[in-house]
Amino acid sequence: MLTILIIIVALALIFDFINGFHDTANAIATSISTRALSPRFAVFYAAVLNFVGALFSSEVAKTVGGSVANPAAIENGMYVVIAALLSAIIWNLLTWYYGIPSSSSHTLIGSLAGAVIAGGGLSSVNWSGFQQIVLILILSPIVAFGTGFIIMWIIRQLILASGNQSRSKLNRTFRGFQILSAGLLSFSHGGNDAQKAMGIIVFGLVALGYQSDLEVPLWVKLSAATAMGLGTSIGGWKIIKTVSKKLLKIEPINGFASDLNSSIVIQTSTHLGMPLSTTHVISSSIIGTGSVLRFHDVKWGTVTRMVMTWVITIPISMVLAFLIYKIIFPFIS
Numbered sequence: 001m002l003t004i005l006i007i008i009v010a011l012a013l014i015f016d017f018i019n020g021f022h023d024t025a026n027a028i029a030t031s032i033s034t035r036a037l038s039p040r041f042a043v044f045y046a047a048v049l050n051f052v053g054a055l056f057s058s059e060v061a062k063t064v065g066g067s068v069a070n071p072a073a074i075e076n077g078m079y080v081v082i083a084a085l086l087s088a089i090i091w092n093l094l095t096w097y098y099g100i101p102s103s104s105s106h107t108l109i110g111s112l113a114g115a116v117i118a119g120g121g122l123s124s125v126n127w128s129g130f131q132q133i134v135l136i137l138i139l140s141p142i143v144a145f146g147t148g149f150i151i152m153w154i155i156r157q158l159i160l161a162s163g164n165q166s167r168s169k170l171n172r173t174f175r176g177f178q179i180l181s182a183g184l185l186s187f188s189h190g191g192n193d194a195q196k197a198m199g200i201i202v203f204g205l206v207a208l209g210y211q212s213d214l215e216v217p218l219w220v221k222l223s224a225a226t227a228m229g230l231g232t233s234i235g236g237w238k239i240i241k242t243v244s245k246k247l248l249k250i251e252p253i254n255g256f257a258s259d260l261n262s263s264i265v266i267q268t269s270t271h272l273g274m275p276l277s278t279t280h281v282i283s284s285s286i287i288g289t290g291s292v293l294r295f296h297d298v299k300w301g302t303v304t305r306m307v308m309t310w311v312i313t314i315p316i317s318m319v320l321a322f323l324i325y326k327i328i329f330p331f332i333s
Contacts, residue, residue, distance in 0.1 A: 001208055004078045008204035011085035013227040016197035018092045019104040020050065020231020027186040030255035030286065034171075036178035043233060046186040051229030053190030058216040059273030060192055064199025065206070065214045067129030068109065069116045077207025079329050080112075080119040081200060086328075087111035087321035095309065102309045103277035108196050109133055110317030112203075117318070118325035133275060134314065140265060140276040141284035141310075148261040148288030155257055156292060174252035181259035186232075188266040189278050194228040196275055254289035261285045280310060 027050070028042040037045065071077050088104070088111045095102035109130070116124050159170065198216050201224070205211045250258075262278070262285045269276045283306060290298055 001078075004082075005204065005208055005210065008078065008081050008085070008208075009201055009223070011082060011089065012197045012201045012204070013223060015085050015089050015092070015104075015108070015200075016194060016224050016227035017231035018089060018096070019193055019197070020047075020228045021234040022092050022096045022104060022231075027189050027259075027282075028182055029282075030250050030258050031178045031182040033250040034175060034178060034252045034255045036175040036252060036255070037182060042182065045183060046189075047229045047233040049183050049186035050190035050194070050232045051225045053187035054194030054225035054228050055221055056191050057270055058195065058198065058221070060195035060270055060275050061198035061202060061216045062214040063129075063133065063273050064108070064112075064196050064275055065202040066199075067126060067133060068112050069120070069124055069126055071203045071206040072212070074116060074120045074124055074207065076119050076329065078204060079325065080115040081204040081207060083115040083118065083321050083325035083328060084108070084111040085200065086324050087114065087317055090320065091313065091317055100306065100309050102313055103137070103279045104193065105196060105275050105277045105279075106137060106310065106313040107317040108200065109137070109275070110314035111321035112200070113314075114318030114321035115325050118322040119329075136269065136274045136276055137280070137314075140269060141280035144261060144265045144281040144284040145288040147265065148258060148285040149292055151261045152254055152257040152289035152292040155253065159253075171252045174256045177256045178252055178259065181256050181263065184263045185259045185266075185282070188263045188270070190225065190228055192266050192270045192275060193278055194224045195270075197224045197227065199275075249294070250286065250290070251293070254286070254293055257289040258282065258285040261289065277310075 027046045028037065031037040032039050032042050065071065069080075074080055088108045091102070091107040091111075092104055113125055113130055195216075198220050199214075201220050202211075202214055202216055205217075205220075206214070211217075259282075262282045265281050265285070266276065266278060287298055287303060
């Protein structure tokens with residue numbers, strides 16, 4: 001049992017590490033694009049605040065650990081966790097390699113559901129809990145687009161009303177604001193994303209009988225926060241390029257608005273204990289704020305490619321995790 005636990009923890013931390021460099025673009029792409037922060041400092045800045053943010057809450061971890069299925073009631077629950085993590089890691093690496101800002105949240109939730117079905121059948125999935133998580137994952141980018149559009153419209157109206165329309169002065173001002181907004185977004189990202197790895201470790205701890213509730217031990221928080229921070233420090237440059245350059249031309253004003261809006265949406269979801277895709281939220285915020293300034297400049301071909309990836313991630317991850325479980329279970333049982 002101890003060996004299995006070590007494998008689960010190691011895979012969860014690998015997933016968290018990959019999530020860190022896969023999603024670095026989320027927090028710093030806009031500030032790098034507008035040159036508010038240098039790339040090296042931005043990555044370091046995000047890594048530190050990702051680590052700090054990961055320590056502040058555990059409600060999302062409890063949702064991930066118990067809403068998709070009851071870990072104490074699933075036969076071979078430890079193998080379910082292993083299959084889910086392997087599937088999520090594989091998909092994250094594939095999308096990172098091709099520079100596609102896919103969702104680590106989607107792939108983890110889809111992988112967990114697929115592995116649970118493989119290990120315990122369709123009845124083992126808590127479909128109401130699963131549907132609630134998926135609903136948040138679907139709605140959050142729509143909300144982020146809408147609120148991003150509104151925030152950018154309000155900022156634009158305030159600028160017009162002030163009469164201060166010097167482009168160079170506005171850019172200097174909002175680059176300064178971006179330093180703060182990028183930090184807030186990094187903190188928010190760590191507070192939601194790192195908890196997913198915590199939740200999957202807790203799932204494994206309950207399945208193995210090491211604990212009976214969904215409380216997150218301190219050592220799990222510290223290890224997941226460290227893995228997230230280290231992963232972020234590596235930097236996902238392929239995805240940073242996609243988010244910062246291939247969606248639309250980001251200016252300091254809509255870069256700041258995007259970061260602020262994304263932070264609000266992510267913090268709200270974290271407070272409610274719901275995992276969401278920071279990738280989807282931030283990309284949608286960028287599109288929403290950019291649409292206020294230059295709707296026709298949004299590169300809708302890139303947006304379409306991203307949306308297609310978002311749509312297929314959960315079903316592909318479910319199938320992949322199902323197959324991995326069926327392949328590995330005969331060898332390790």
